[in-house]
Amino acid sequence: MxxxxxxxxxxxxxxxxxxxxxxxxxxxxxxxxxxxxxxxxxxxxxxxxxxxxxxxxxxxxxxxxxxxxxxxxxxxxxxxxxxxxxxxxxxxxxxxxxxxxxxxxxxxxxxxxxxxxxxxxxxxxxxxxxxxxxxxxxxxxxxxxxxxxxRAPLEDSGGIGGYLDLLDTLASPSHENHANLKAWVAWTTGPWQEFDPEQxxxxxxxxxxxxxxxxxxxxxxxTSSQTLTAELTERLPPGVRREFRSYLAAADLDQQVRVEADVAEATTAPYLWLIRRIGSDGLSLTAAGWLPPTVVREAMTALGWERDWIGKANREDQTLPVLQLRESARRLGLIRKVKGTLVITSAAKRLLDDPGGLWLFLARAVAHRHRHDSERDATLLLLLEIAAGKRTAWNDYLEAVAFGLSTLGWSTGPGAELDPRTVRGLLSNTREALLNLGMVDDRGGLETNIVTSQGQAFARVVLQS
The missing domain is CATH 3.10.290.30 (MM3350-like)
Incomplete structure (x- = not known):
């Protein structure tokens, strides 16, 4: 009955x-x-x-x-x-x-x-x-x-017979399908758990x-004590939340971060130099709207960028590091343009002599100031990977972020998978901020993306904000 x-x-x-x-x-x-x-x-x-x-x-x-x-x-x-x-x-x-x-x-x-x-x-x-x-x-x-x-068998592995055959193939490196199935398993399992049949x-x-x-x-x-990661978790499909929460726990995001004054000053140096150079009175731009050549040269010299730059480094439109710094500072809410003059925002004025406060301000800005929600999600997923500290190659970061974005429902079209170029574009602004802050050490291309200890600390603060 x-x-x-x-x-x-x-x-x-x-x-x-x-x-x-x-x-x-x-x-x-x-x-x-x-x-x-x-x-x-x-x-x-x-x-x-x-x-x-x-x-x-x-x-x-x-x-x-x-x-x-x-x-x-x-x-x-x-x-x-x-x-x-x-x-x-x-x-x-x-x-x-x-x-x-x-x-x-x-x-x-x-x-x-x-x-x-x-x-x-x-x-x-x-x-x-x-x-x-x-x-x-x-x-x-x-x-x-x-x-x-x-652990459970992998979804869509062909029933119990197909799954057992899959395990046999993975255990046989000489098998003709070993490489393809290993890649499929890695993508299916995703970045938040290792595939271990015994786990x-x-x-x-x-x-x-x-x-x-x-x-x-x-x-x-x-609920998680981390507001941003908790909100991200709740938007994931229920079936992957356990994996994601386990990954968050392993990243130890509850760890309190303390930033010494000298570290804050060193990491925020590019932004701090720029807002101090502009100052409370503002900085007049050229008729074409660029920084004056003398200021461009000052920036390259003061920030130590001229050593790796080929050229005169006196025109902003041809000196990419300075141009990117200015655009990044604008996106992060430190500066704005008013009638041919660069001025610092009221928030930046309060932070001129407070590197620690600027460090925290930039962490919150990286978390929240984005043109589109897809950029925000991509940034949070990237920062989670940085906080976890398990990856070094930029392509590995891109693959992990692509998996997370797809799981959250982002795509470029019905049934379309996110390719690395799309993900790289979503992360371009965040990448510039991290480079300016010295959180990663390869301004040339991030092919190998070694995260500094300050980078991990910054990522934790962003995710806790």
């Missing part, structure tokens, strides 16, 4: 449920403690988190092994009950609505196992077996991962389950 959610289960029992993916060898399994009053739509969300899927495919529950029915083929297996989400309910009038069905009334000692199928193409079959039950202690979580082994982070899963079922006394989701 199926019990509807309206027939209240008092939730006084915790069911101990072993979940295993049928056909996996070695076994991929989870041991869960589940509140008996959870409905099957809630169990779907639990399984997605506990196993490690990304919620990108359809699913259903049945009380009969789908493989057994296929093998029988002779009418000896009874017609199964099938529970589905609302959007599949009209496909078969015999189906039941999963949100109306309570786990404790379906999975019992007498019922036999329950089966959960995810992705009707690949056909990932999960066997849910009741192994015991205990009274629920006060304030116990409604869902908790107790134990388990191995299972139980604490991370339980943190996500706590977010899924907040404690009754607060009835509020647990």
């Amino acid at each position: 199926t019990t509807h959610a309206s027939q209240k289960d008092d939730g006084s029992i915790l069911l101990q449920v072993k979940v295993s993916i049928v056909g996996a060898d070695p076994t991929i399994w989870r041991l869960l403690e589940l509140d008996s009053s959870l409905t099957l739509d809630e169990i779907h969300n639990v399984l997605q988190l506990a196993v490690g899927w990304r919620r990108t495919h359809l699913h259903s529950f049945t009380d009969t092994d789908p493989y057994q029915r296929l093998r029988a083929g002779n009418g000896q297996v009874p017609e199964p009950r099938r529970w589905v989400a609302q959007d599949l309910l009209d496909d078969n009038e015999e189906d039941l609505l999963e949100s109306d069905c309570v786990l404790g009334q379906i999975l019992t000692a007498e019922s036999g196992p329950l089966f959960y199928e995810y992705d009707f193409g690949d056909g990932w079959i999960h066997r849910l077996e009741l192994t015991g039950s205990v009274p629920k202690p006060p304030n116990a979580p409604r869902a908790r991962l107790v134990d388990g082994a191995r 299972l982070d139980i604490d991370s899963v339980n943190n996500e389950l706590a977010l899924l079922f907040p404690a009754p006394e607060t009835n509020q989701p647990i």
Whole structure:
């Protein structure tokens, strides 16, 4: 008999449920403690988190092994009950609505196992077996991962047979498809987790389950203390939030950053020199709207840029470092042009003798001053990678940012993937600011992008702002 959610289960029992993916060898399994009053739509969300899927495919529950029915083929297996989400309910009038069905009334000692199928193409079959039950202690979580082994198979890897073949190929460098499949795995897995078939982070899963079922006394989701990263996390598809939050935790963004006065003065030197040179009275531009040649030469000399520059370095339109510094200072809210004169903003006037304050001002400006939300997202993703400190090649940064932007839903057209040139364009203004601040050390092209310790500290401050 199926019990509807309206027939209240008092939730006084915790069911101990072993979940295993049928056909996996070695076994991929989870041991869960589940509140008996959870409905099957809630169990779907639990399984997605506990196993490690990304919620990108359809699913259903049945009380009969789908493989057994296929093998029988002779009418000896009874017609199964099938529970589905609302959007599949009209496909078969015999189906039941999963949100109306309570786990404790379906999975019992007498019922036999329950089966959960995810992705009707690949056909990932999960066997849910009741192994015991205990009274629920006060304030116990409604869902908790107790134990388990191995990560979920990769989405779209061709079912359990295809996934096992994939693992065999990855373990054989001489295989003709090894390089292609390794690249596919890297892109599919993404930059926020390493692909390790043996890996299972139980604490991370339980943190996500706590977010899924907040404690009754607060009835509020647990959120990150970092406003920008928390907002970014909430905009990600639910299926990748666990991976992203784990990556944030590894980056240790809660670490408090202290910037010494001499470090702040050294890193902000280009912007500090420019706003001091303009001064409170402003700086007249040439008739063509450029900085005077003497000022261009002063900048190149004072900032030590003339050593790496070929040319006279006296015309702003032909002296890229100075031109880029001026444009960057304008975008970041330090200067503006008024009737042929460069003037500093009121914020810059307050910071003329405060390098530490300027450092913090620039961190907030990098976080928030962008022409388009896609630029902002690209900047936050780049700064996360800088804070994490795991990459050195610029192309690796671009690939990581491209994955994040695609996951957030950005594209250049329907079905189009973001290419490195597009991502590089979105990051161009941020790149200039980081170069001016000395956060990265390759002004020539960022082919190798070695981040300084000050760069990591700056990225953390931006993400905490």
